[in-house]
Amino acid sequence: MANENKLKEVAKLFFKLGSISFGGPAAHIAMMEDEVVKKRGWMTQEHFLDIVGATNLIPGPNSTEMTMHCGYHKAGWKGLIIAGVSFVLPAVVITMIFAWLYEQYGQLPNVTPFLYGIKSAVIAIIIGAVYRLGKKALKNVTLGVLGLLTLIACLLGLNQIIALFACGFLGLIWSFIQNPTKNIMSFTPLVLLQLTSVSSLKIFWTFVKVGAILYGSGYVLFAFLDVELVTAGLLTRQQLIDAVAVGQFTPGPVLSTATFVGWQLGGFWGAIAATIGIFLPSFIFVSILIPFIPKMRKSKTIAAFLDAVNIAAVALIAVVCIEMGKDTLTDWRTILISLLSIITVFIFEKMNSAFIVIGGALIGYILTLV
Numbered sequence: 001m002a003n004e005n006k007l008k009e010v011a012k013l014f015f016k017l018g019s020i021s022f023g024g025p026a027a028h029i030a031m032m033e034d035e036v037v038k039k040r041g042w043m044t045q046e047h048f049l050d051i052v053g054a055t056n057l058i059p060g061p062n063s064t065e066m067t068m069h070c071g072y073h074k075a076g077w078k079g080l081i082i083a084g085v086s087f088v089l090p091a092v093v094i095t096m097i098f099a100w101l102y103e104q105y106g107q108l109p110n111v112t113p114f115l116y117g118i119k120s121a122v123i124a125i126i127i128g129a130v131y132r133l134g135k136k137a138l139k140n141v142t143l144g145v146l147g148l149l150t151l152i153a154c155l156l157g158l159n160q161i162i163a164l165f166a167c168g169f170l171g172l173i174w175s176f177i178q179n180p181t182k183n184i185m186s187f188t189p190l191v192l193l194q195l196t197s198v199s200s201l202k203i204f205w206t207f208v209k210v211g212a213i214l215y216g217s218g219y220v221l222f223a224f225l226d227v228e229l230v231t232a233g234l235l236t237r238q239q240l241i242d243a244v245a246v247g248q249f250t251p252g253p254v255l256s257t258a259t260f261v262g263w264q265l266g267g268f269w270g271a272i273a274a275t276i277g278i279f280l281p282s283f284i285f286v287s288i289l290i291p292f293i294p295k296m297r298k299s300k301t302i303a304a305f306l307d308a309v310n311i312a313a314v315a316l317i318a319v320v321c322i323e324m325g326k327d328t329l330t331d332w333r334t335i336l337i338s339l340l341s342i343i344t345v346f347i348f349e350k351m352n353s354a355f356i357v358i359g360g361a362l363i364g365y366i367l368t369l370v
Contacts, residue, residue, distance in 0.1 A: 006075035007082055013040075014067050014086040018252040020357050021063070026320035027122045028063030028253070030129030036070050038132070039350070043073050045136040052133070053309035054293055056164050056316070059214050060282035061253045064088060068286040080290075084283060091252030092259050092275050098246045099263035099271060117337050117364015119328045121356050124341030126321040130314060137311045142174055147311035154319040164312045171308020175301060199266050200273040207258050207277030214255075225261060239264055255279065333367040 013035060021028045029052060036042045055065040064087060071083020138144050150167045154160055206228055225243075229235040240261070247257030255278050262274025296302040329335050340363070341356055 003075060003078075007078055010071045010075050010079045010083050011086045014071065014083045015090060017067070018087040018090040020251055022118045022122055022251050022357060024254060024320065024324075025061065025063040026126050026129075026317045026324075029066055029317065030126045032063070032066055032070060033129050033133060034125070042070065045132065047073075049133055049137055049310045049313070050293055050297060050306055052313045053306050054289055054296070055286070056309065056313050057168075058285045058289060059212060060285055061214075061255045061279075064253045064255070064279065065282050065286050068283065069290065072286075072290055077287075080286065081283070084279070084286075088253060088256070088275070088279060091250050091256035092271075094250045095246055095256040095259040096263060096268075096271055098250070099260045102242065102246075102260070103263065117334075117360040117362065117367070118357055119324065119360075120334045120337035120364065121341040121360025123321060123325055123328060123338050124345045125356060126317060126324070127342060128345040130318050130321060133317070134314045137307075137314045139307060143171070143307060143311045146170055146308050147315045150312040150315040151318055154316060155322065160316050160319070164309060164316065167312035167315075168305045168309040171311075172301065172305040174308075175304030200269050203262050203266050203270050204273040204277040207262070207274045208280060210258075211255075211278040211281040225257075229261065229265075234265060235261065333364070333370075337363050337367070 017028070017031055017035065021031050033045075033048055037045055037048050051066060051069040052062075055062045055069065058065070064084060067083040067087040068080045071079035071081070073079075075082070134147075138147070146167050150163050153163050153166075210225070210228065225235070225240055226237070230237050230240055243257045243260040243264070246260045247254040250256055256275075258274040258278035259271045263271040266273065296306050325338075329338055337360055341360055344351060344356055344359075
């Protein structure tokens, strides 16, 4: 009975987050940290940071993988599955509705007035998370320097995954210099499954391949699908652009783009095949990774690598925040919404991030009428 209650709590929390988490992985992780660490105390800040660092090291959508880790921590293996499915479900359902409308009418509805305020509010939520996670990750001056170098390198255009691994290995090298030791770690991946019709199976296989090698932001999906589908003549580039747009303005993971594309390729069952295909590798990778995280922390050598990866992960979140700010804070309205949201985040610390997102959407909509 106690475990049933835990599973209900996990489902409820991640369904809510999946319904209101706009703004990409950095924003999703910020909201998760707020709910899982600050409000509910399911895990320590350090363990949450270790999970953030570890999920950055494997392919797949980081924020969805984070939900699985959090679900497992609260309610075991069932919690892992329920958390992941609950987080993805709202985006998938909303995307399917948009995919059907798009198929019927050939265009997307205008949601710009609401997004106007949401993006500005989300920046404040990310700043709050960077501040809290940064305080925990910044264990010494060396990590501070590594984090700053990662931030600068990414702002200058270095690939974020390269920056993350480079920071981890620099931390490892510094640990060896200070404390010569021997220890090494290894990871493993991969998998398959089967579905129904031949066309659905083809769609499924296409998205499994992408899900198994997709590193970094969900936006990288665009490049993969361009090669896999547009070049092969299965999808027009305009359809792909519209699919990515749907992934951006719906809540939850950007990879719900796959649901939209799957619908265009094979209707309802195509959407189901694409959705399962894109997310399945993440469930497998996270299941493989979970037993290693406590062991990584116990080994001094791997802990040094993880500490450096953690500070790099915080730097990457900060980079996303800066880039998002450059794109979003373009006039007095967006700046005002962002400032009000930042004040709310730091003064009303216990306020649910859902209210900040909803408040941003409403204020944004009202200000666009001015």
